[in-house]
Amino acid sequence: MSIKFSILITTKNRLTDLKITLARLASLLNREDVECLLYDDASSDGTVNFIALHYPHIKIFKNKTSLGLIHNRNVLLKKCLGNYAISLDDDAHFLSQNVLENIVDYFELHPRCGVIACRIFWGKEAPFSMHTNEVAKRVKGFVGCGHVWNLQAWRTIPDYPEWFVFYGEEEFASYHLFKKEWEVHYVPQLLVQHRVEVKARKKDADYAQRQRRSFRSGWYLYLLFFPLKTIPKKMVYTLWVQIKTKVLKGDLRASKGLVLALFDVILHLPRLFGESNRFTVNEYQEYSKLEETKIYWQPENEK
Structure with a gap:
């Protein structure tokens, strides 16, 4: 077979x-x-x-x-x-x-x-x-x-x-x-x-490294795929969310990951623009209409 x-x-x-x-x-x-x-x-x-x-x-x-x-x-x-x-x-x-x-x-x-x-x-x-x-x-x-x-x-x-x-x-x-x-x-x-x-991952030794890689991958993807005019607003908004939810709440390891992620993005800017494959405005609008990725599931009566 x-x-x-x-x-x-x-x-x-x-x-x-x-x-x-x-x-x-x-x-x-x-x-x-x-x-x-x-x-x-x-x-x-x-x-x-x-x-x-x-x-x-x-x-x-x-x-x-x-x-x-x-x-x-x-x-x-x-x-x-x-x-x-x-x-x-x-x-x-x-x-x-x-x-x-x-x-x-x-x-x-x-x-x-x-x-x-x-x-x-x-x-x-x-x-x-x-x-x-x-x-x-x-x-x-x-x-x-x-x-x-x-x-x-x-x-x-x-x-x-x-x-x-x-x-x-x-x-x-x-x-x-x-x-x-x-x-x-x-x-x-x-x-x-x-x-x-x-929730237990915050206690792991690689927590800061995970935060760094998570932050930067999101910004990498904006720069690779999103229409240019949408990128500044996306970058500023996501940066502010991380500052508000991590930095201002005293999460020092996440704060370190955020700073290092910003350096990673700056370092990779030539590659990010050189390898970009951007959505057209119409493609971006159509993609934005799709339902969000389903990451976590719980039994209905636990929600």
């Missing part, structure tokens, strides 16, 4: 989480029409040996030195053999049933859909209810921890921008897809649990 689905996972020194993910994907990994590709970004926790011993059918790639999440995702998307590429973080797994069947059915019914954005629950414990009244719809973008590529669409746009390092690559792809007349659809039938407590 030919490969129809490729499950793509990147990891670095998170073997404990990865073990859980692979165990919960077992029913998918054992199918003949499914391949799994895993990219180990220079782990030192024995990930490669564990995979070779317990999952010999998984195709594993390893960096001797870290090259970053975005580089690794680009490689996996080029190496996979399926028609559809399911991208999951190493701490994410499906909760819904009939995942593959729902993927095929949806793409066949919506031939201009380039990416399916899954419904994502963020939390260490599974939600008390998986029911939702949400319906599938077209949206602006998708989240890295749980989405599915129609690889025909992926091959029509540039690779993810590795120089972003972390954050922003999904929006970059979404803008290019829009310009190529592909669509991103939120499909709530596909429910993913991302086993992360978002």
Whole structure:
């Protein structure tokens, strides 16, 4: 049987989480029409040996030195053999049933859909209810921890921008897809649990670095894609929001990330203008009408 689905996972020194993910994907990994590709970004926790011993059918790639999440995702998307590429973080797994069947059915019914954005629950414990009244719809973008590529669409746009390092690559792809007349659809039938407590991230050692990369990726995207006349207002507004919600409230690590992000933007200005692929005014207006990216989901009676 030919490969129809490729499950793509990147990891670095998170073997404990990865073990859980692979165990919960077992029913998918054992199918003949499914391949799994895993990219180990220079782990030192024995990930490669564990995979070779317990999952010999998984195709594993390893960096001797870290090259970053975005580089690794680009490689996996080029190496996979399926028609559809399911991208999951190493701490994410499906909760819904009939995942593959729902993927095929949806793409066949919506031939201009380039990416399916899954419904994502963020939390260490599974939600008390998986029911939702949400319906599938077209949206602006998708989240890295749980989405599915129609690889025909992926091959029509540039690779993810590795120089972003972390954050922003999904929006970059979404803008290019829009310009190529592909669509991103939120499909709530596909429910993913991302086993992360978002509020706890403020305590992580890399919090300031995450803030820096998050801030700058948003500004990078404005400068790469938005009509020139819209950029100053967008830049000033988002800067003021960060000052009001982070700097003035005494979040010193976020403040440091904000300052460094501004330097990053200045440093990359020649590249940002040289590689720009701007929306026309009409394209920008049409894109702006789309529903926002669905990032977080909670059971209805918790909202």
